[in-house]
Amino acid sequence: MTHTPKNPIGIYDSGVGGLTVLRELRARLPGEDILYFGDSINCPFGNRNEEELQAITSRIFTFFASRGVKLTVSACNTTSALFQLKSEPDFGFPILGIIVPIAVRIARLGLGEIGLIGTEFTVSSGIYERQLKNFAPEMQVWGQGSRNLARLVDQCRFDGDEIPNEVEKCTGALFAQKKLDHVILACTHYPIVRDTFCKAAPGVTFLDPAKEQAVSAEKLLSEQGLKNPQASGKLEVYTSGDPALFERVAEKIGLGGEFKAERMVL
Ligand code: DGL
Numbered sequence: 001m002t003h004t005p006k007n008p009i010g011i012y013d014s015g016v017g018g019l020t021v022l023r024e025l026r027a028r029l030p031g032e033d034i035l036y037f038g039d040s041i042n043c044p045f046g047n048r049n050e051e052e053l054q055a056i057t058s059r060i061f062t063f064f065a066s067r068g069v070k071l072t073v074s075a076c077n078t079t080s081a082l083f084q085l086k087s088e089p090d091f092g093f094p095i096l097g098i099i100v101p102i103a104v105r106i107a108r109l110g111l112g113e114i115g116l117i118g119t120e121f122t123v124s125s126g127i128y129e130r131q132l133k134n135f136a137p138e139m140q141v142w143g144q145g146s147r148n149l150a151r152l153v154d155q156c157r158f159d160g161d162e163i164p165n166e167v168e169k170c171t172g173a174l175f176a177q178k179k180l181d182h183v184i185l186a187c188t189h190y191p192i193v194r195d196t197f198c199k200a201a202p203g204v205t206f207l208d209p210a211k212e213q214a215v216s217a218e219k220l221l222s223e224q225g226l227k228n229p230q231a232s233g234k235l236e237v238y239t240s241g242d243p244a245l246f247e248r249v250a251e252k253i254g255l256g257g258e259f260k261a262e263r264m265v266l
Contacts, residue, residue, distance in 0.1 A: 001065075001068060001092050003068070003070035003093070003226060004070075004226070005070075005221075005225070005226050005227055005228045005229065006033070006228060007033075007068050007069060007070035007226070008032070008033040008034060008035045008067060008068070008069050008070070008233075008234075008236075009025070009029075009032050009033070009034050009035070009069060009070065009071050009072070009073060009217070010034075010035050010036075010037070010060075010064035010067070010069035010071070010072040010073070010093070011025065011034060011035070011036045011037075011072070011073045011075050012036070012037045012038070012039065012057075012060045012064075012072070012073075012074065012075060012076065013038050013039070013075040013076045013188055014038070014039050014040065014042060014043035014044060014045040014046075014076060014078070014150065014154065015038045015039065015040035015043040015150075015154035015189070015239065015241060016038060016040070016153065016154055016156075016189065016192065016245060016246055016249040017038075017075065017076065017150060017153065017154070017187060017188035017189035017190075017192070018036065018038060018075025018076060018188050019036075019038075019075075019192075019246070019249055019250060019253060019255060020075070020188050020189075020191045020192060020208065020210050020253060021073060021075035021098070021188055021210045021213060021214070022034065022036055022075065022235075022255065023210070023253055023254065023255050024210040024211050024213070024214035025073065025214045025217060026235070026255070027214070028214040028215065028217070028218050029214070029217065029218055029221070029227070029228075029233075030231070030232055030233065031227070031228040031229055031230040031231060031232065031233050032221075032227075032228050032233040033228065033233040033234045033235075033236075034233060034234070034235050034236070035064065035067055035069060035236050035238075036235070036236065036237040036238065037060050037063065037064075037238050037239070037240075037264075037266070038237070038238070038239040038240070038241065038246060038261075039056060039060065039239075039240050039241075039266070040154055040239050040240055040241025040242070040245070041240040041241055041265065042056050042240070043150060043151060043154045043241070044119065044147070044150045044151045044154070045076060045078045045079060045119065045121070045150075046078045046118070046119020046120055046121045046122060046145075046146075046147070046150055046187065047119070047120060047121070047147055048078075048121065050082060050085070050086065053078065053079055053082050053121075054082070054086070054089075057079055057082075057089070058089065059266040060266060061089060061091040061095075062091070062266075063266050064091065064093065065091045065092055065093070069093050070093060070221075070226050071093055071094055071096060071217065071220065071221060071226070072091075072093055072094070072095045072096070073096050073213065073217055074095055074096060074097050074098060075098065075188050075210075075213075076098070076188060077098055077099060077118050077119065077122045077186050077187050077188060077209075078118075078119050078121045078122050078187070080097030080098045080099045080127075081099065081121060081122045081125040081127040081128075082121070082125075083095060083097055084097065084099065084125075084127045084130075084131070085125055085127065094220065096213065096216060096217055096220060097213075098188070098209050098210070098213045099127055099128060099131055099186075099209070100131055100216075101209065101212035101213050101215065101216040102184065102207065102209035102212045102213070103128070103131035103132050103134065103135055104135055104212070105212045106132060106135075106136070106139075106182075106184070106207070107132065107135030107136035107139070109182075110136075111136075111139065111181075111182055112138065112139065112140065113139065113140040113141070113142070113178065113180060113182075114132065114139060114140075114141055114142075114180065114182050114183070114184065115141075115142045115143070115144070115174050115175075115178070115180040115182065115183040115184070116128050116141065116142070116143045116144070116183065116184040116186040117143070117144050117145075117146065117170050117171070117174060117183060117184070117185065117186060117187070117190065117197075118143070118145060118146075118184075118185075118186030118187045118190075119145060119146065119147075119150055119186075119187050120145035120146070120147055121145075122145070122186050122187065123143040123144065123145035123186070124145060128141060128143065128184065128186060129141040129143070140178075142174060142177045142178045142180065143174075143186075144170050144171075144173050144174035144177070146166060146169075146170050146187075148166050149163070149166045149167065149170065149187070149189065149190065149193075150187055150189040150190075152166060153189040153190070153192050153193055154189060154241070154245070155245070156245045156248050156249065158193075158252075163193055163196055164196050164199070164200070167193065167196045167197055167200045168200045171183075171197065171200045171201045171204075175201070180204070181203075181204060181205060182204070182205045182207060183197075183201070183204055183205070183206050183207070184206075184207045184209065185197065185206050185207065185208050185209075186209070188210065191206075191208040191210065191253075192249060192252065192253060194206060194208070235259070236262075237259070237260065237261040237262065238261070238262050238263070238264040239261055239262075239263060239264070240263070240264065240265045240266065241263075242263075243260075243261035243262055243263050246259075246261035247259060247260070247261055
């Protein structure tokens, strides 16, 4: 299919996490029409195997293809890692992952060592380490996975101790391996509770890959002559879970305004 600047961008994640990417994309590319799908009934993606993730993403990409998306932004580290391990599926549009753009930026910071906290799939895939070493071969990388944090955030369990306890468990286990100054929040759900990370590890810089991914998305669209010049694009948000939770997170991270989510199961 031939795309024009008017075609929408598709963004997906296992749930509310990708809203942190949506926020950056809306700021950088305000003219784009955006179609967001958050697959909360299949969350957490990070505890799943490759076959399950391929089946889940195929359904999402089939939906995006039916809506003529010109670019898919993977607002999910887990499936971005998957598409680095396996080749990217062909649904007639490019799929922009979240890992390579932040790896390039971190390499430029000239750090000798870095930590990452993400889903078990992302951390055990070794893709962050591989990409970081690609651009900065001397860099030492330490990782810590969580089986629980993405799910707790997706269910908006912001009151109570579950999220702080899980964050402390992750940062504690990471720093028991090595005390680090810089840590990548390598799951898009985690920047939603960035404050909790900062409280658990004062003085540590937590990096959110979303901004670099938005910069890459803009570059890709500009190079292909597909950037939408209109002033303000439309936003459609669908979730297979509870739309009220999406609206709650949108408000928490400052997406707010006229944000509305609808339920849809693929
Ligand atoms: N937010 C996704 C990520 O960045 C998926 C989290 C999950 O569902 O496990 O990895």
